[in-house]
Amino acid sequence: MADSQHRYVIVGAGPAGVQLSYYLQQHGADYLTLEREHAPGGFFRRFPRHRRLISLNKVHTDSTDPEIRLRWDWNTLLNDDPELLFTKFSDEYLPAADDLVRYLAEFQRVHRLNVRYGTAVQRITRTGDGFTLRTDRGEVRAECVVVAAGWGHPFVPDIKGIEHAIGYEDMEINPKAYDDQRVLIIGKGNSAFETASAILGRASMVHLASRQPLRLAWNTKHPGDVRGQYGAILDSYQFKTLHSVLDCTIDEIRPVDGRFEVRITYTHAQGETAVLDYHTVLRCTGFRMDTGIFDDTSRPELIRDGRMPGLRPDWQSTNVDDLYFAGTIAQARDVKHASSPFIDGFRYNLRTFTRMLRERYEGTPLPFTVAQADAVSLTKLMLDRVNWSSALWTQFEYLCDVFVRDDATGDFHHFEDLPEDYAVERFAAATHWYTLALRWGRDDYGDVFAIERHPTPDRARESAFIHPVIRRYRGGHLLVEHHLLEDLLAEWRRPDRHVTPLTEFLEQDLTSGP
Known part of the structure; x- marks a missing residue:
């Protein structure tokens, strides 16, 4: 394919890339979006593993005002088509991930966004006047690059023997596979509780463990913390069913005779240690951004254990000019706070971000x-x-x-x-x-x-x-x-x-x- 050049190049056509593409297209901007999959929303074709979203879908409200109704519709992308509301694709309060995939595909079909599917970005290089993106279908040049690729790889904590744990991305999701097993789940986020909830009635013992105390969304007000629908495991813990939530450091995972000895140090017990025995160890510790597409000229500074890029207040990389981030990986400015990791938050961030881009690169003043x-x-x-x-x-x-x-x-x-x-x-x-x-x-x-x-x-x-x-x-x-x-x-x-x-x-x- 012949080289092409654009003012804006977006990497990724998940919900954030699709939303930003829509905004730029509405303003007649010179943009191109590159997506390695053949349809939008590839992440949600696989995750969450048990296929149920934690983003709310409140179809029935007291208000008839479309703007106010969006407060409780956490999955709709902002657009000018009254039929392209997620509430028209599902009426479930906690909808299926497949419905979001279907919605994103329809959004792309209706708006005919300038997305080049089946195009994998292999390398991003900073040049004097912008960037060169090498793809498997040729080179693309851009004045600025917006990475909206979402999470790229699982986050693997530095634990001796962690290779013996089965990752969330690979684990068996049929609950019967855990019948009568003692299961350790490393992590205490929503993916860990999603997994524990699925096997709670099958496993003989489920332990969730991490260094940090449990963060419940109803206490923190952050929708990314553990949600109320996973409360059954907490009931089971308090009612002494042998299911437990542990604050501890996992020191080592060691295979012994077809099972696993796990050495831990309790966080709140003056350094008390224990050796616990499990049939299966699952790793549910979240994801991190894929940095493999950046060379030395464009590699962004990372924060929070290398999971996400550091950002300036305008969502620009802290150390690479004209490199921006969008969507769930662009949460550094309000991490663990507002809803920037989720559609219902970043859809608004991206509307403002589009105005900022147009001011900087097109000379269009920020509206007031x-x-x-x-x-x-x-x-x-x-x-x-x-x-x-x-x-x-x-x-x-x-x-x-x-x-x-x-x-x-x-x-x-x-x-x-x-x-x-x-x-x-x-x-x-x-x-x-x-x-x-x-x-x-x-x-x-x-x-x-x-x-x-x-x-x-x-x-x-x-x-x-x-x-x-x-x-x-x-x-x-x-x-x-x-x-x-x-x-x-x-x-x-x-x-x-x-x-x-x-x-x-x-x-x-x-x-x-x-």
Whole structure:
């Protein structure tokens, strides 16, 4: 195939690559997406192994507003076709992975995205004016490269004898294969609990083990931590059925007479050690990014045990200019926090990212609207946004609306859905500006299901549930933070609790000077 050259080249046509392709195509951008498989969503043809997603699909809601409904539709890619909603492909609350594969294929068919399938990227080289991508079908040149290839390889922890463990990617998924077996699962994330749940009624003993304590999503508010549907193993642990969840260091896995001796050191027992006996050891420790496509000129800096690339606030590699990352591997700025590893999070990140790309490479300014600098108007605008935006809802504490005062006119420039760390960097010279975001509140409670509340506006800072927070900056310095009271139905419209307190805060702040 003859060489080709494009302003943007996207590597990978999973959900992130497909979403970004759509955004660029809508703007008439010069882009090409390269995908080694012959259809989109290759990762989800194999994973999760037990074929059930943890991303919610809430078909039935009180709202008829398409934007608000997206708050609970975690699988739809943003687009202008009202028929291309994932809720039209499945009505299951926890849908099947095959339905997502089918949805992505239809998304590609309808929008006719510029994806070159069956094209494997073999090497990315940084050149003076961009990049050269060598593929098995010829070379492609790009001004900038966006890697949206998702996870490439399993993460294999440094444990003596780890080669004796069967990886999540290779393990037998028929539960009957574990009848009467003592099974050790290395890992305490969702893939480990997915596996444990599948074999719980067949194995004689299931242990999940890792160094780090269990992180439950209902405590951390992060959808990537262990989800409630896997609670049966925790019940079994507490009810002394011999199924257990262990905080320990695994020191060695050693085969002995067709079984495995596993030496561990308990984390919370003053260095106590033990030798445990298992028939099978399974490795469910997650994935890492594939770095094999980068040569020395383009190799990104990696973080978190080498699992993912380090990123600047605009999703650009920390050490390679014009190399960006998108999708689940582009979570470094809010890792273990908002929903950037998931479709319902990165679909909004990528919408903002597209605007950033167009500003840098096409000279199209970052869009904004003008808002009047009076407290009543700003209050209405801010409350309209937090009551409606699915981006602010899903990407809590990460994406925010930004209101920057124009010193010449006194009005505010309103930018939607910017990462807050990016805004702090971009508006470092602004003398008066606000961020508007949804945030979780205090976490000094013992039981997440029995939180003592203080439902008065003057104690809104003590809210524990998600609620609006307005921050006032001068340059890169945070000056003041104003909280609005939490609300059970996430409707911040009450005059006494929301409208008046925000109006009074803005009236005072707008007249307080720079």
